[in-house]
Amino acid sequence: MKSVTVRTNANISLIKYWGKRDEKLFLPTKSSLIITLDALATTTTLEYSSQPHDAITLNWQPHSQSSVQKIIDFIHLFRTTYSISDHFVIKTHNNFPTGAGLASSSSGFAALAIGLATLCRLNLSQRELSILARQGSGSASRSITGGIVIWHKGELPDGTDSYAEQLFDEHHWPELRILVVVINDATKKISSRDGMRITTTTSPSYGQWLKTSEKRMVEIIPALAAKDFLHVGHIAEQDWSGMHTSMLDASPCLDYWTTTSYIVMDTIRALRTKGTPVFFTTEAGPNVKVLCFHNNASLIKQTLASIPGVISIIESTVAGKPSITVT
Ligand code: PMV
Numbered sequence: 001m002k003s004v005t006v007r008t009n010a011n012i013s014l015i016k017y018w019g020k021r022d023e024k025l026f027l028p029t030k031s032s033l034i035i036t037l038d039a040l041a042t043t044t045t046l047e048y049s050s051q052p053h054d055a056i057t058l059n060w061q062p063h064s065q066s067s068v069q070k071i072i073d074f075i076h077l078f079r080t081t082y083s084i085s086d087h088f089v090i091k092t093h094n095n096f097p098t099g100a101g102l103a104s105s106s107s108g109f110a111a112l113a114i115g116l117a118t119l120c121r122l123n124l125s126q127r128e129l130s131i132l133a134r135q136g137s138g139s140a141s142r143s144i145t146g147g148i149v150i151w152h153k154g155e156l157p158d159g160t161d162s163y164a165e166q167l168f169d170e171h172h173w174p175e176l177r178i179l180v181v182v183i184n185d186a187t188k189k190i191s192s193r194d195g196m197r198i199t200t201t202t203s204p205s206y207g208q209w210l211k212t213s214e215k216r217m218v219e220i221i222p223a224l225a226a227k228d229f230l231h232v233g234h235i236a237e238q239d240w241s242g243m244h245t246s247m248l249d250a251s252p253c254l255d256y257w258t259t260t261s262y263i264v265m266d267t268i269r270a271l272r273t274k275g276t277p278v279f280f281t282t283e284a285g286p287n288v289k290v291l292c293f294h295n296n297a298s299l300i301k302q303t304l305a306s307i308p309g310v311i312s313i314i315e316s317t318v319a320g321k322p323s324i325t326v327t
Helices: 065-081 104-119 126-134 138-142 192-202 206-225 229-248 259-273 294-305
Strands: 003-015 020-022 032-048 055-058 088-094 148-151 164-168 176-182 279-282 288-293 312-316 323-326
Touching: 003 104, 003 138, 003 206, 003 229, 003 279, 020 192, 032 104, 032 138, 032 176, 032 206, 032 312, 055 065, 065 088, 065 104, 088 104, 104 126, 104 138, 104 323, 126 138, 126 164, 138 148, 148 206, 164 206, 176 294, 192 229, 206 229, 229 279, 229 288, 259 279, 259 288, 259 294, 288 294, 294 312
Parallel strands: 055 088
Antiparallel strands: 003 032, 003 323, 032 088, 032 148, 148 164, 176 288, 176 312, 279 288
């Protein structure tokens, strides 16, 4: 095997992940549920290096030291975990802005985990790959299978029961669309890692969100199975609201939105009031992710695109499983 190329998809959460019970192992305080996005992909090519060090190219251009450091740390963890001494040449790129709240770390570390395991012929199960990817970035545990996915928080201190699995594949709900409203593609000021720590240690409403979110997880799975859009959308917005309330309640207050984010969210609420089935969620960034049906997507895009500060709108379906090409 000379090289492996892996294409994975980023994911957005309907039941959110925000907070770790173990920072080193990336163990979450709660389970989360996500949709993988066909339109947001990372492509990573890996080969063995003839040099005694790893070489990494990110998005074909000079990159910030910290993003590469995370990749280097992850490769090191991979070598230690599986007793491997090789070094690697890795070229990775995203077809969307990196580090701007568009979940580039989810697809990025998932591609790396699958690629390293494939190149080294480890034959890992999806569960093992999810556990490996999780240790690069928590959200990456959820980009191993494609489709609609649950990440079980797990209970064990060693993290062997904290992994993600597919609930529904990409064919389950073909009418579903996700619109990614790109508002600002600059790198975010407070990393998710720091933001989570600040929220879990200072926010008075964080514990309340954890409790209510558990109930939502129980409700959203049958609603997804029944393709009950209004119920799914309401649950997702409630969970989003709980997460952001706890962030705004933290000290310092974590507000990742811009004025444009607020206008986009208000516009979506107004569309809904007028009868269009449409919901939104946001992550740790200003961009807004919109849930809708394919037959309403054009109208919603047209409405949102006219808001000053909206840079672009990416329309996506639910992603299938990652692709792996071996040469
Ligand atoms: O990408 P990570 O592993 O740092 O986690 C980010 C978590 C959120 O995107 C803010 C929420 C989620 O559930 O994806």
